[in-house]
Amino acid sequence: xxxxxxxxxxxxxxxxxxxxxxxxxxxxxxxxxxxxxxxxxxxxxxxxxxxxxxxxxxxxxxxxxxxxxxxxxxxxxxxxxxxxxxxxxxxxxxxxx
Numbered sequence: 001x002x003x004x005x006x007x008x009x010x011x012x013x014x015x016x017x018x019x020x021x022x023x024x025x026x027x028x029x030x031x032x033x034x035x036x037x038x039x040x041x042x043x044x045x046x047x048x049x050x051x052x053x054x055x056x057x058x059x060x061x062x063x064x065x066x067x068x069x070x071x072x073x074x075x076x077x078x079x080x081x082x083x084x085x086x087x088x089x090x091x092x093x094x095x096x097x
Contacts, residue, residue: 006052012094013041013049019089025053029085032078034068036086040095 006014017025017033025033030050037046043062050061068074083091 007048010045010049010052012097013037013045014052016086016090016094017049017053020085021053029082030054031064031068031072032074032082034065035072035074036079036082038065038069 021029034046034050037049041049043065046065047058047062050056050065051058054061056064086094
C-alpha cells in the first residue's frame with residue numbers, strides 16, 4: 001500500500017501475520033499462506049494485506065493470490081505447515097472474528 005497505513009478492518013490480520021512472521025514471509029511460505037487465507041478473505045482484502053507485508057504492488061499481490069489457488073500446485077503439507085504456524089498466533093480466534 002502506497003501510504004503505509006493498513007485499513008482498520010485488516011489490522012487483526014496484519015497483527016497475526018506479524019506475530020507469525022516477525023522476520024517477514026519467505027517465498028516458500030507466501031503461496032501456501034495466500035492459499036490458506038484465500039478461503040477466509042476477499043481477494044481485495046487479501047491483496048492489500050499481502051501487499052503491505054511483502055512490499056509488492058497490490059496488482060502483483062492479487063496475481064500471486066490467484067496463482068496460489070489456481071495454477072500453483074501446493075501440497076497439503078505446505079498449507080498445513082503455514083496453518084500450524086498461524087494457529088500458534090491466533091488463527092482460530094481470527095477466523096471467528
